[in-house]
Amino acid sequence: DRDRDLFYRINSDERVMEFFPFRRDRAAADAKMDEFRAWIAEDGYGFAAAEIIETRQCIGFVGLLDPD
Template identity: 80%
Template sequence: MKPMRTKRLILRNWEDRDRELFHRINSDEQVMEFFPFRRDRAETDAKMDEFRGWIAEDGFGFAAAEIAATGECIGFVGLLETDHV
């Protein structure tokens, strides 16, 4: 996926530097309130690798959202074909 840039955000594929944030998101009670599970670190790393693969293969998926001015990853956004669910 070629990174997409807006005035304030960069949407890009996941990088290894994002692993800690991705784990915090996937293990947070409030964020995951409507999911029946929380992911441990190994499960989170596997899911992030899966997301990276979808983007590499399809050119879209769940991309990291980064603040353009600071380089801070703040979460993710994306589109996904239903056969990946």
């Protein structure tokens, strides 16, 4: 689906991930997306793609995470 493709592109982009310790391949990005969706199903909140409303251009992802 659209969010999954965007999440992979963000997580595999060299420039975006410059200050992260690693970039995710497709399998790792899909696994992380599954984890994020499980958090939303369990807790009612989590992470999602962020986009510009007018153009639907993806600009990253945002969300809430329980620190515990």
